[in-house]
Amino acid sequence: MAYIKIDADRCKGCYFCIKFCPKQLIIVSDTHNKVGYFPAQFLQEKEDQCTGCKTCALMCPDTAIEVFK
Numbered sequence: 083m084a085y086i087k088i089d090a091d092r093c094k095g096c097y098f099c100i101k102f103c104p105k106q107l108i109i110v111s112d113t114h115n116k117v118g119y120f121p122a123q124f125l126q127e128k129e130d131q132c133t134g135c136k137t138c139a140l141m142c143p144d145t146a147i148e149v150f151k
Contacts, residue, residue, distance in 0.1 A: 084134025084151045086124050092146035093121035099138035099147060105131050108138060121146075 088099075088108075093115065099122050100108045111123040124132075139147040 083130060084132045084149065085129045086132065086138060086150070087148045088122050088124055089146040089148075090115045090121040090123075091117070092144045093119060093142075094144055095119040095121060096143060097122060098141040098143070102137050102141045104135065104137065105133065107132055 086108075090111065094117070095110075097110065100110065105128075107125050107128050108122050109125060111121050113120070115121050134149055134151040136149045139145075139149050
């Protein structure tokens with residue numbers, strides 16, 4: 083089963099990962115990181131739907147996303 087990890091402190095809130103996730107498994111967090119941005123957050127309860135396509139990681143300009151298969 084694939085899943086992703088988002089480093090909240092590296093995320094600057096561009097939300098490209100949210101826009102391009104084909105399964106819509108990433109949302110905006112309701113808490114800000116130490117820099118003041120609201121980072122992207124992976125929906126853990128829907129991780130069984132993640133295909134590990136790596137689109138989120140490829141789109142992230144801050145290299146804040148790791149994909150695990």
